[in-house]
Amino acid sequence: MSKLNSNVKFGVGIKGMGYYVPDKVITNFDLMKDIETTDEWIREKIGIVERRRAKDTETLTDLAVEAGIRAINNANLKPEDIDLILLSRVVPDHINPPTSCRVQYRLGAVNSGAFDIDAGGCPGSIYSLSIGANFISSGSYKNILVICGDILSRSFLDYKDRNSCCFFGDGAAAVVLSRVPLGKGIQTFYLKTDGSKYDKIMVKAGGIETPLTVENINNRDLRYLRMDNKATWEFATSVFPESIRYVTEEAGYKLSDIDLLLSHQANINIIKTSMKVLGIDMSKTYTTIEKYGNTVGASLLITLCEAYEKGKISNDSKIALVSFGSGVGWGAMFMKWVGRDDFI
Structure with missing residues (x-):
């Protein structure tokens, strides 16, 4: 599916935005104390200079609530104006219940x-x-808070x-998604998955197939994230241009019409390579990977x-x-930015 439901009643725009990164800065030189690498290698191969690390006392809820409050305030709304909260994450605060429930309570979004x-x-x-x-375009809800975050x-x-x-x-x-007139805001989107590459970015232990037994916890290759970086590079540099072309053409525009192209911040060289394939100058993008690293869905x-x-x-x-990652899955979206006066 690429366009919003054919029975749409409203357009959808971003009414408010906010983000939060922890105070603690981890530089490439900090990482060099524990692993065999260099600042030069990380800058050249990935494009990262530093990243942020949460305090031992901080939870995903803490980060999500702070970002959520900032987005709600930026939208000139109150928590009770939010109808639905969607929390995209890899690692929840607890296996059960959903972390989004905790976020809803902490925000005071009592109607959500x-x-x-x-x-x-x-x-x-x-x-x-x-x-x-x-949900917005169908008329089901008026204001939806989308939060992406991970520790x-x-x-x-x-x-x-x-x-x-x-x-x-x-x-x-x-971000807060809200109603705008038809034809404004989000125009097209594209979601895709290739499960044949399921194991290319993977944490093996912790689920039904490989439970977290004492033995498995002590096995680093089972307990921790493992990435096939070559396969990830090939996948990302293929789906990035493909997805952008698709949503742009479906929206009725040419690549040359794009004012700003923003990507998931996985690797600066994936961005540079894909922009070159598309024939779009790097001046038409913006990056944060150098100072925050890959903050997963939040990036x-x-x-x-x-x-x-x-x-x-x-x-x-x-x-x-455009965004892409484990699964492997990817997606893209094309929108026309809306101003404050457009929301209804």
């Missing part, structure tokens, strides 16, 4: 339903935006594995927030978004 979305983490930004957009530093990261621990940082970001929304703060986005800007 809430559920978690597990879309492989990194693709979760586009997946959750698309789900929320369909991988205390869960899946192996600080002895250079191929994974260098990439990730902790953080959360949120695209953090980048969107910062791009707006930096004046990269104005009313009617034509914006393309």
Whole structure:
């Protein structure tokens, strides 16, 4: 599916945005104390200079609530105005119940339903935006809070594995989706999965197939995230251009019409390579990977927030978004930015 439901009653726009990253900064030189790597290698191969790490006392709920409050305030709304909360994450605070329920309570969103979305983490930004957009466009809800966040530093990261621990940082970001007139806001979206590559980015232990026994916990290859970086590169540099082309053409535009193209912040070289394939200059993107690393599903929304703060986005800007990650799954979205006066 690419366009919003044919029976739409409303367009969908982003009314408010906010993000939160922990205070603690982890530089490449900090990582060099534990693993065999160099600042030069990480900068050159990934594009990261530093990333953020949550305190031992911080939970996903803490990060999500802070990002959510900022987005709600930015939308000039109150928590009780939110009808539904979608929380996209990899690692919840607890296996059960859903972390979104805790977030709903802490926010004071007393009129809201809430559920978690597990879309492989990194693709979760586009997946959750698309789900929320369909609820809004159908007239089912008026204001939906989408939050993406993760704390991988205390869960899946192996600080002895250079191929994974260098990439990730902790953080959360949120947007409020609300009604706008038909024809404005989100135009098209694209969701795709290739389960044949299920094991290319994977944490093997912790589920039904490989439970967290004492033996499995002590096995680093089972307990921690493992990535096939070559396969991930090939996958990402293929689906990035493909997805952007699709949503842009479906929206009735050409690639040259795009004012701003924002990507999941996985690797600066994936972004550079894909932009080159598309024939779009790097001046038409914005990155945050250098200072926050890969914040999983939050990375695209953090980048969107910062791009707006930096004046990269104005009313009617034509914006393309793309995210990709484990599963493997990916998605893209095309929107025309809406101003404050457009919301209904």
